[in-house]
Amino acid sequence: MANLILRETAGNPQRVALLFEAGASILASDGSVPFHVHTCPSDGKREAHAWRCNSPYCSIFEDLCPDHGGIEPVRVGREPWRGR
Numbered sequence: 001m002a003n004l005i006l007r008e009t010a011g012n013p014q015r016v017a018l019l020f021e022a023g024a025s026i027l028a029s030d031g032s033v034p035f036h037v038h039t040c041p042s043d044g045k046r047e048a049h050a051w052r053c054n055s056p057y058c059s060i061f062e063d064l065c066p067d068h069g070g071i072e073p074v075r076v077g078r079e080p081w082r083g084r
């Protein structure tokens with residue numbers, strides 16, 4: 001099973017999902033950073049694609065990614081409601 005995943009990733013480098021790094025320091029019990037998948041919808045010129053992010057503040061999961069004009073998810077420590 002592991003070999004199959006490795007081969008598929010190596011053969012399709014552009015399929016590696018974007019990851020929005022929100023600076024979350026919360027780790028799952030296995031030591032990995034939890035993330036979720038957003039869907040950047042198709043605009044007619046390009047296909048929809050998935051992008052991952054680990055911001056703990058997301059509530060909408062079908063939205064443009066930051067690379068395509070979407071609003072960046074809230075970063076940990078930069079919450080707008082905190083004021084500065």
Ligand SMILES: [Zn+2]
Pocket residue numbers: 036038052053054055058073
């Ligand atoms: Zn998110």
Ligand SMILES: [Zn+2]
Pocket residue numbers: 040049064065066067068
């Ligand atoms: Zn996108």
